[in-house]
Amino acid sequence: xxxxxxxxxxxxxxxxxxxxxxxxxxxxxxxxxxxxxxxxxxxxxxxxxxxxxxxxxxxxxxxxxxxxxxxxxxxxxxxxxxxxxxxxxxxxxxxxxxxxxxxxxxxxxxxxxxxxxxxxxxxxxxxxxxxxxxxxxxxxxxxxxxxxxxxxxxxxxxxxxxxxxxxxxxxxxxxxxxxxxxxxxxxxxxxxxxxxxxxxxxxxxxxxxxxxxxxxxxxxxxxxxxxxxxxxxxxxxxxxxxxxxxxxxxxxxxxxxxxxxxxxxxxxxxxxxxxxxx
Numbered sequence: 001x002x003x004x005x006x007x008x009x010x011x012x013x014x015x016x017x018x019x020x021x022x023x024x025x026x027x028x029x030x031x032x033x034x035x036x037x038x039x040x041x042x043x044x045x046x047x048x049x050x051x052x053x054x055x056x057x058x059x060x061x062x063x064x065x066x067x068x069x070x071x072x073x074x075x076x077x078x079x080x081x082x083x084x085x086x087x088x089x090x091x092x093x094x095x096x097x098x099x100x101x102x103x104x105x106x107x108x109x110x111x112x113x114x115x116x117x118x119x120x121x122x123x124x125x126x127x128x129x130x131x132x133x134x135x136x137x138x139x140x141x142x143x144x145x146x147x148x149x150x151x152x153x154x155x156x157x158x159x160x161x162x163x164x165x166x167x168x169x170x171x172x173x174x175x176x177x178x179x180x181x182x183x184x185x186x187x188x189x190x191x192x193x194x195x196x197x198x199x200x201x202x203x204x205x206x207x208x209x210x211x212x213x214x215x216x217x218x219x220x221x222x223x224x225x226x227x228x229x230x231x232x233x234x235x236x237x238x239x240x241x242x243x244x245x246x247x248x249x250x251x252x253x254x255x256x257x258x259x260x261x262x263x264x265x266x267x268x269x270x271x272x273x274x275x276x277x278x
Contacts, residue, residue, distance in 0.1 A: 142181045143276030144193075148249060149234050150267040155277065156254060158195050163208040165252040174277035181273070184224035185213070186240050192223045196278070203239060208247060208254040230270040237271065247271075 146156040154165045157177040166173070175196050184190035185200070193201040199210040202223035213219055221241035228236045228246075237247045245256050248269035259265070 143178050143278070144181050144273045145177050145179070145275070145277045146193075147272040147274050148268075149230070149232050149270035149272065151249075154252070156271075158199075158201075158210045161209055161211070163201060163210065163254040165249045165254060168277065171278075178276035178278035184226075184240065185220035186217075186224035188224070188226070188240070190224050190226035190240060192225070203242075203247075203256040206245075206256045208256065227273075231266060232270045234270040234272045236269050 148154050148165055151165060153167050155168060155177045156163050156179075157166045157173060159166075159176065166177075168174070168177070179193040179195055179201070181191050182194055183192070185192045195201065195210050197210075199212055200219075200223040201208055201210055202219060203209070204211070204222060211219075213223070218241075222239075224240040225237040225247065226240060228238050230236045239245045239247075239256055242256065244259050246259055246269045247254055248257055248265060249255075250257075250268060257265070257269075259269075
């Protein structure tokens with residue numbers, strides 16, 4: 001029978017005459033797994049790079065054909081398209097639209113004497129310039145004459161530095177009876193009247209006069225009047241610095257007086273702002 005010799009202890013092999021088993025190094029299986037994993041990682045990286053390069057080439061080729069419209073339709077993308085040969089339409093065509101004019105004063109119905117109705121609007125709508133014109137629109141100039149309701153043939157006229165109510169006459173009269181309505185010198189939504197010689201109508205000593213603007217706050221207030229609706233379909237002109245005082249004609253002289261409930265005051269303080277005579 002073969003002798004069954006017990007295997008000596010592996011703790012001290014050389015002392016017992018046994019050599020260690022060198023046919024398989026310790027950890028060989030782990031090294032193989034690590035090598036396979038490294039190779040797989042390299043292959044995956046190479047495949048990813050090759051797949052990424054192809055779309056990039058297509059995108060670069062497609063980017064050369066994109067126009068500015070792509071930038072508008074593609075959200076979040078920046079387009080570097082080259083400018084087209086045909087230029088964009090000129091923006092000067094948009095300048096043809098006219099800016100709206102200030103709102104007009106209340107319209108006027110027929111006079112108590114049965115005369116033709118007249119408009120008391122403060123500013124007509126400006127005529128729009130031709131489309132495509134490069135020049136800026138000119139400021140609107142509102143020229144008005146002031147007609148008495150109870151004396152329809154008479155108008156305000158500057159003479160000797162004062163304003164009187166006179167019957168219509170020749171060219172000199174029409175020039176003196178035509179005023180440029182501007183925004184009130186004292187501000188607000190009221191108006192001031194500028195004569196043809198550059199003076200302004202202002203009340204002084206409760207008399208309406210034509211004087212040069214001295215730049216003072218008092219002058220600006222004296223020369224500013226607010227249009228109020230009259231019961232006769234016209235307007236009443238109230239002083240800014242004397243609330244409750246209105247312009248009226250008396251003995252054909254235009255002056256400033258406190259409002260009265262009498263019938264004569266209502267007639268004498270009602271005026272129509274008609275188209276300028278000049």
